[in-house]
Amino acid sequence: MFDWNDLKYFLAVARDGSTLAASRKLRVSQATVSRRIAFIEEQFGVELFSRAASGHALTARGEALVAHAEAVERAAGAFAEAVQSEQRRLSGTVRVTTVESAASAWVIPAIAGLHDNLPGVQVEIISTDENLDVARGEVDFAIRFGPMPEGETLVVRRLTELHECVYAERELVARLGRPETPEGLERYPLIVETSAPFDRFARWLTAAAPGGRIVQRVTSLSSVIAGVRAGIGAALLPTIIGDSLKGVVRVIPPIPELTTPCWMVTTDQARRQPHIRAVIDCVTDYVARSVQPLNEGGSVPSSLPGRTGTGD
Numbered sequence: 001m002f003d004w005n006d007l008k009y010f011l012a013v014a015r016d017g018s019t020l021a022a023s024r025k026l027r028v029s030q031a032t033v034s035r036r037i038a039f040i041e042e043q044f045g046v047e048l049f050s051r052a053a054s055g056h057a058l059t060a061r062g063e064a065l066v067a068h069a070e071a072v073e074r075a076a077g078a079f080a081e082a083v084q085s086e087q088r089r090l091s092g093t094v095r096v097t098t099v100e101s102a103a104s105a106w107v108i109p110a111i112a113g114l115h116d117n118l119p120g121v122q123v124e125i126i127s128t129d130e131n132l133d134v135a136r137g138e139v140d141f142a143i144r145f146g147p148m149p150e151g152e153t154l155v156v157r158r159l160t161e162l163h164e165c166v167y168a169e170r171e172l173v174a175r176l177g178r179p180e181t182p183e184g185l186e187r188y189p190l191i192v193e194t195s196a197p198f199d200r201f202a203r204w205l206t207a208a209a210p211g212g213r214i215v216q217r218v219t220s221l222s223s224v225i226a227g228v229r230a231g232i233g234a235a236l237l238p239t240i241i242g243d244s245l246k247g248v249v250r251v252i253p254p255i256p257e258l259t260t261p262c263w264m265v266t267t268d269q270a271r272r273q274p275h276i277r278a279v280i281d282c283v284t285d286y287v288a289r290s291v292q293p294l295n296e297g298g299s300v301p302s303s304l305p306g307r308t309g310t311g312d
Helices: 004-016 019-026 030-044 060-089 100-110 170-176 182-187 199-208 221-229 274-290
Strands: 049-052 055-058 092-098 121-127 141-145 154-162 164-169 189-193 213-218 235-238 248-252 260-267
Touching: 004 019, 004 030, 004 060, 019 030, 055 060, 092 100, 092 274, 100 121, 100 141, 100 221, 100 235, 100 274, 121 274, 141 274, 154 274, 164 170, 164 221, 170 248, 182 199, 182 248, 189 199, 189 221, 189 235, 199 235, 213 221, 221 235, 260 274
Parallel strands: 092 121, 092 141, 189 213
Antiparallel strands: 049 055, 141 260, 154 260, 164 235, 164 248
16 A cells, blocks of 8 residues: 655655765665665555666656655645644634533543643633523523523523432441432431522422421532432432442432423624634533433322422
């Protein structure tokens, strides 16, 4: 198979008139240059140079091929310049916002290898329950949960759904048993998150198991996770988080009332910038690959109190 790299040896000898001069220019041995020229001639059955003590002179066939080799050289140079130009365009800071659970489960893993391919891109992740204004450029894009975001300048794409389950530490479930209905959660100590908008989960949990004993009220997802892993009690967690926790299991199946649509939100101006579009594509592709179907026995009856708020 022909090696395009051999053209540089041909052109160097053609321009400098000897394998010695070509070897100095290319910073390789003279034997390497001679070997590559001989290989081209043998492969194509054509004599490119006439050899003499004074050096190498192009034959008529070799002279006719110089222009073609130079065209390939120019094309290779243009390709390299285009690659470098694209790398320069793919640089800058990209600001993304979402809730803590999505940042941990999706955004951070998605961009883990980003810098290997796009070293000029920096990603700033803002984990917050607040709705930072995408339209006004407070962030470049957001992953939002709840009703479809609206705005004249917004570009919105539905990504998936966020499912909620009640989770508990494995030994706690073995000791207390797995309830058949949400009402059975009354025998569990409960952990609830009280910060808006997640207080709706606390309201669902206390309505589903009114006789349940709340042993811990917290204001962050990380505190909920810590309490569940420590065996303090059962709590509602997104399946994208709960299913990944070692030693933690689902107590009841996903709850339909708490299923929330997930949206990628940006602006047309933002997504037209190559470095922002690259990060958006990286995250949305990761979400599409990582979303798994519900894998345990369907869902609980939907007669319990529904959602009373929306998440960011």
